[in-house]
Amino acid sequence: MLSLSVVNNGNDRFPGLEDREKLSYTEATLHESMRLNPAVTIGVPHSTTCDTSVDYWTDVDRFDPHRFLDSNGKLSPKPESWLPFSAGRRVCLGESVAKPELFLAFATLLQKYRFKLPSGVITKFEEDKDTYGGLPAKYEILIEERYK
Numbered sequence: 001m002l003s004l005s006v007v008n009n010g011n012d013r014f015p016g017l018e019d020r021e022k023l024s025y026t027e028a029t030l031h032e033s034m035r036l037n038p039a040v041t042i043g044v045p046h047s048t049t050c051d052t053s054v055d056y057w058t059d060v061d062r063f064d065p066h067r068f069l070d071s072n073g074k075l076s077p078k079p080e081s082w083l084p085f086s087a088g089r090r091v092c093l094g095e096s097v098a099k100p101e102l103f104l105a106f107a108t109l110l111q112k113y114r115f116k117l118p119s120g121v122i123t124k125f126e127e128d129k130d131t132y133g134g135l136p137a138k139y140e141i142l143i144e145e146r147y148k
Contacts, residue, residue: 015107017100024075026107028068030099031075034084036063056081114144 020027035057056079057067070076085092092098109115118140 015104015111017104019107020100020103021074023103023107024069024073025065026110027075027103028065030102030106031068031078031082032063032065035082038084112146114142114146116142116144118142 015023068076068079068082085095085098121140
């Protein structure tokens with residue numbers, strides 16, 4: 001289960017951009033989520049003209065936010081192969097706005113709620129990765145308030 005490091009005991013305020021440095025695992029979780037399924041699914045499909053293999057990531061199908069953290073648990077510099085917003089001339093101009101907004105929304109949701117699978121439900125990315133247009137597979141989840 002993902003957890004949010006509580007800032008100032010957490011529930012006295014919403015997470016802010018100044019908390020990004022303290023919440024490296026939260027940020028790494030977002031990076032890993034975008035590595036597996038980029039935030040924007042709309043675009044022109046591309047394909048190679050012949051079979052191609054590019055192996056940058058180890059355990060490519062495994063969800064592992066630690067791949068974006070350094071040995072001190074801090075967010076590592078962005079790897080060249082992490083391209084959820086594209087690169088070069090076609091890079092998304094909204095990346096600098098989207099990343100902080102995604103962080104704020106995600107950190108706030110994790111601060112206020114617990115997300116878990118119903119009892120007996122097991123999911124594996126390997127089985128669920130066959131999606132349409134990058135849209136996630138359907139899941140049943142339970143959402144509980146952390147503080148009442």
